[in-house]
């Protein structure tokens with residue numbers, strides 16, 4: 001299982017470090033691959049024994065004049081090997097379009113980083129029955145055979161709402177995405193300590209991307225334990 005926590009704009013540098021140290025020590029016997037994605041100002045060196053640290057955003061450049069962004073040079077210094085691309089909050093609030101997400105995917109995978117590429121439909125798309133068509137369009141141009149690509153399916157209507165997709169919905173959509181050629185596929189959207197086990201038991205689910213329920217280390221660890229050995 002791949003189990004990733006997206007802190008969004010939560011946790012400070014101090015609290016992130018304490019969290020990471022505690023979680024890393026808890027993970028000694030874990031068989032899952034565990035990641036956290038703290039805010040950029042809180043990102044510690046990625047040199048824990050079991051836990052991996054990634055970033056929620058970066059720009060597709062080594063360095064240069066891109067105010068407010070970080071590039072590969074800054075990530076390399078921190079030994080960061082994983083980056084989230086295309087989270088719905090970045091697409092929606094910060095207007096990152098399809099083209100930019102694709103550029104980021106290409107740039108960071110070419111540089112040898114692992115890209116967690118997020119896709120997901122909004123409520124209107126779901127209700128109009130166009131989910132699969134929409135998701136297929138979000139995959140266009142991605143090299144799905146790239147070993148460093150992890151797709152996270154996160155229906156926007158399930159993010160931060162406390163209402164995850166049903167197991168049936170997850171199963172159907174994940175099967176569809178796998179039939180499109182997606183190799184490694186996470187589910188995200190209101191995953192918590194109450195539903196993580198059953199979500200991770202769905203056959204086509206290779207892991208979860210957790211927002212709110214990753215903020216407390218004990219909750220996140222409970223979710224990791226629920227991932228078992230798959």
Ligand code: PGA
Pocket residue numbers: 006154158159160161162188189190191209210211212213
């Ligand atoms: P949530 O967020 O778990 O708080 O719904 C998931 C995400 O946005 O990755």
